[in-house]
Amino acid sequence: xxxxxxxxxxxxxxxxxxxxxxxxxPLLEFYRPHDRETGKPRGxxxxxxxxxxxxxxxxxxxxxxxxGGRELxxxxxxxxxxxxxxxxxxxxxxxxxxxxxxxxxxxPMGKDGQKVRYKSI
Numbered sequence: 591x592x593x594x595x596x597x598x599x600x601x602x603x604x605x606x607x608x609x610x611x612x613x614x615x616p617l618l619e620f621y622r623p624h625d626r627e628t629g630k631p632r633g634x635x636x637x638x639x640x641x642x643x644x645x646x647x648x649x650x651x652x653x654x655x656x657x658g659g660r661e662l663x664x665x666x667x668x669x670x671x672x673x674x675x676x677x678x679x680x681x682x683x684x685x686x687x688x689x690x691x692x693x694x695x696x697x698p699m700g701k702d703g704q705k706v707r708y709k710s711i
Contacts, residue, residue: 591645592619594667595635599658607635610657614648616640636667 619638639645653664697705
C-alpha cells in the first residue's frame with residue numbers, strides 16, 4: 591500500500607521519518623522529493639508498505655502524530671493518472687481552445703527593420 595505523508599517539517603531527516611515507520615516494515619519504497627532550485631526536501635513523502643493491513647495500521651498510528659514539531663497527515667496515496675487535469679486560472683477562456691491559439695508577434699519594428707527584442711527585467 592502506498593501512503594502519502596504530508597505536512598512534514600523541512601528539518602525532519604529521512605532517518606527520522608524511516609524510524610517513524612519502523613514498526614510497519616518492510617518498507618518497499620521510500621521517496622521524499624527535493625526542491626529543484628534549493629535542493630532542500632519538500633514537505634511531503636511517499637512510503638510504500640508491504641501490504642494493505644500494514645498500511646492501514648500506519649495510517650491509524652501516524653496520522654496527526656507530531657514529528658519535528660508538526661502534525662503528520664498520513665493517508666493512502668492517490669494515483670495522479672486517475673485525477674482530472676488541473677483547472678487553469680485563465681478567466682473567461684474556453685479550456686478547449688487554450689494552447690491551440692496561434693502566437694501573434696506584435697512587437698514593434700526597430701530602425702533596422704527587425705522586430706524589437708524585449709529584455710527581461
